[in-house]
Amino acid sequence: MAASAKGRLVPVLAVAAALAAVLLYRAPFSKSLGGEGCSLLPHDHFWIASDRVVTLGRVGPAAVEVKGGLINAIAVGDYRSFVLRRPLLDYGDAVIMPGLIDVHAHLDEPGRAEWEGFSNGTRAAAAGGITTLVDMPLNSFPSTVSEETLKLKLEAARDKLYVDVGFWGGLVPENAFNPSALEGLLKAGVLGLKSFMCPSGINDFPMTNSTHIEEGLVTLAKYKRSLLIHAERIPEAEDHDLQEDELDPRSYMTYLKSRPPSWEEAAIRDLQRAMKDTELGGRSEGAHIHIVHLSDAKTSLELMKDAKRSGASLSIETCPHYLAFSSEEVPDGDTRFKCSPPIRDDTNRENLWKALLDGHIDMLSSDHSPSTPDLKLMEEGDFLRAWGGISSLQFVLPVTWSYGRKYGVTLNQLASWWSERPAKLAGQKNKGAILPGYHADIVVWKPETEFQLDNNHAIYHKHQNISAYLGKQLSGKVLSTFVRGNLVFAEDKHANAACGVPILAK
Numbered sequence: 001m002a003a004s005a006k007g008r009l010v011p012v013l014a015v016a017a018a019l020a021a022v023l024l025y026r027a028p029f030s031k032s033l034g035g036e037g038c039s040l041l042p043h044d045h046f047w048i049a050s051d052r053v054v055t056l057g058r059v060g061p062a063a064v065e066v067k068g069g070l071i072n073a074i075a076v077g078d079y080r081s082f083v084l085r086r087p088l089l090d091y092g093d094a095v096i097m098p099g100l101i102d103v104h105a106h107l108d109e110p111g112r113a114e115w116e117g118f119s120n121g122t123r124a125a126a127a128g129g130i131t132t133l134v135d136m137p138l139n140s141f142p143s144t145v146s147e148e149t150l151k152l153k154l155e156a157a158r159d160k161l162y163v164d165v166g167f168w169g170g171l172v173p174e175n176a177f178n179p180s181a182l183e184g185l186l187k188a189g190v191l192g193l194k195s196f197m198c199p200s201g202i203n204d205f206p207m208t209n210s211t212h213i214e215e216g217l218v219t220l221a222k223y224k225r226s227l228l229i230h231a232e233r234i235p236e237a238e239d240h241d242l243q244e245d246e247l248d249p250r251s252y253m254t255y256l257k258s259r260p261p262s263w264e265e266a267a268i269r270d271l272q273r274a275m276k277d278t279e280l281g282g283r284s285e286g287a288h289i290h291i292v293h294l295s296d297a298k299t300s301l302e303l304m305k306d307a308k309r310s311g312a313s314l315s316i317e318t319c320p321h322y323l324a325f326s327s328e329e330v331p332d333g334d335t336r337f338k339c340s341p342p343i344r345d346d347t348n349r350e351n352l353w354k355a356l357l358d359g360h361i362d363m364l365s366s367d368h369s370p371s372t373p374d375l376k377l378m379e380e381g382d383f384l385r386a387w388g389g390i391s392s393l394q395f396v397l398p399v400t401w402s403y404g405r406k407y408g409v410t411l412n413q414l415a416s417w418w419s420e421r422p423a424k425l426a427g428q429k430n431k432g433a434i435l436p437g438y439h440a441d442i443v444v445w446k447p448e449t450e451f452q453l454d455n456n457h458a459i460y461h462k463h464q465n466i467s468a469y470l471g472k473q474l475s476g477k478v479l480s481t482f483v484r485g486n487l488v489f490a491e492d493k494h495a496n497a498a499c500g501v502p503i504l505a506k
C-alpha cells in the first residue's frame with residue numbers, strides 16, 4: 001500500500017513495486033565490488049538512492065534508475081518504502097549529485113606525460129568526483145592547434161581515460177587568420193578554442209592579440225562554439241615600481257607585484273570589441289567568449305559585467321585556489337601556490353566569492369596545471385622562475401565545499417557551478433544534471449566527512465607533493481563516482497579498465 005501511495009508521486013514506482021526479486025545493496029558494499037573491466041559493479045541496470053539527491057533544482061530523498069549508461073527514471077520521495085526490482089545502492093544520507101565537469105585541466109600528454117598524463121589525470125578526476133574533463137591545448141607537446149595534433153592527442157589518450165575527456169584546440173597566430181585551418185580543427189572535434197593574451201610559458205603556444213581573437217571568433221560563430229581566453233596582457237607603459245636589485249624572488253609579494261590586476265584589466269579592455277562582436281547582430285553572433293581563471297574581482301570584473309549587460313555572449317570562471325587562498329597566507333618560498341594570474345589579497349578573495357554567489361562569475365574550474373617537482377624549484381623557492389600552475393584536480397569538490405561553507409554555499413549551487421554551466425560551455429547537452437535521458441555521470445559524497453590531506457591520503461596525481469592543498473583539513477569525501485553508469489571509483493579503488501571516452505564535437 002505504501003508503494004502505491006508513493007505511486008502518485010512518481011508513476012514509474014507503481015510499476016516497479018509490482019515486481020519481485022529485490023536485490024538490495026547497502027553502501028559501503030565491499031562484497032559487491034570487484035566487477036571486471038569498466039565498472040566495479042556487475043550491473044548495467046540498477047537504482048541508486050539517498051536522502052540527499054540533487055535533482056530538479058532540489059535536494060531530497062530520491063532513487064535514480066540507471067540503465068544502459070543513462071538515467072532512465074527518477075523517483076522522488078521516500079524510496080525506502082518502495083519495492084524495486086533491480087539492485088538498489090542505498091547511500092543513506094550521502095549526497096548524490098551530477099558528476100563534476102572540469103572545463104579547464106592540463107593533462108600534458110603527449111609530450112609531457114611526466115608532468116601528469118591521461119591515466120593519472122583521469123584517475124585523479126574519478127577519485128575527486130569529476131566525470132568529465134576538458135583538456136587544454138597547451139603543455140602537451142605538440143600543442144593541439146591543428147587537425148593533425150588533435151589526432152596525436154586522441155592516439156595518446158587511447159585506453160587511458162577513466163572519465164570522459166573533451167579537448168579544446170588552440171587559437172594561435174599561425175591559425176587565427178586561416179579560417180580553413182581553424183575549420184579543420186573544429187570539424188575534427190575540438191569543443192572550442194583557447195588562446196592566451198600573454199606569454200603562455202610554452203614555446204609552441206604563442207600568444208594572440210585582440211585582432212587574432214576577433215578573426216578567430218568569426219569562424220567559431222559558424223560552429224557556435226566557445227573561445228576560452230587567458231586574459232592577462234602586459235600593458236605597454238608598464239611602470240614597474242620593482243627595481244631589479246630589490247627583488248627577493250622568494251617573497252610572494254615580489255611575484256604578486258610582478259603581475260598586477262592591471263594585466264587582467266588591460267586584456268579585458270582589449271577584448272571589448274570582440275565581446276561586442278558576439279552580441280545579437282554582431283559580426284560573430286553565435287560565438288561565445290569565456291574568460292578563464294578570473295582573479296581580479298575589481299575593474300576586470302566590472303568591465304565584464306557591463307559587457308554582459310550590453311548583451312555580449314560572455315561567461316566567467318574562477319578557480320578554487322582563488323577562493324581558498326589569499327596572498328597574505330602564501331608562505332615565502334612556497335612555489336606550490338604560484339599560478340597566473342596570481343592569488344591576490346584577502347579582500348579580493350572575498351569579492352570573488354561575492355561575485356560567484358551573486359551570479360556574475362558563472363562557473364568554476366580547476367586549472368589543474370602540474371609539472372614535475374623540479375620545475376617548481378621548491379628548494380630555491382624562486383617565485384619568478386618556478387613553473388606557474390596549481391595541482392588540484394582531485395580536490396576541487398572538497399575545497400569548494402570546505403571553503404564555501406562560511407558563505408552558505410548550497411549543494412544546488414555546487415551543481416550549477418561545477419556541472420550544469422560547464423556542460424553548457426562545453427556543448428554537452430546530455431551531461432551536467434541528474435535528469436531522465438542524461439548520461440549517468442554521478443558523484444556520491446559525504447559533505448560532513450573531514451579528512452587531513454596528508455601523505456597517507458590516496459592521491460592519484462603523478463606528483464602529489466606539489467599540490468598547494470597538501471596539509472589542509474578538508475571536508476567532503478567522495479564515496480563513489482559513476483561515468484555513464486560505470487562505477488569507475490569506489491572505496492579508494494578504480495575500475496580495472498579505463499572506459500572513459502574521448503568527446504568530440506559534431
Ligand SMILES: NC(=O)N[C@H]1NC(=O)NC1=O
Binds near residue numbers: 200338340369388389
Ligand atoms: N601553461 C599553463 O598551464 N599555464 C597555466 N598555469 C597557470 O598558473 N596559469 C595558467 O594559465
Ligand SMILES: [Zn+2]
Binds near residue numbers: 230293
Ligand atoms: Zn591560463
Ligand SMILES: [Zn+2]
Binds near residue numbers: 104106136368369
Ligand atoms: Zn590553464
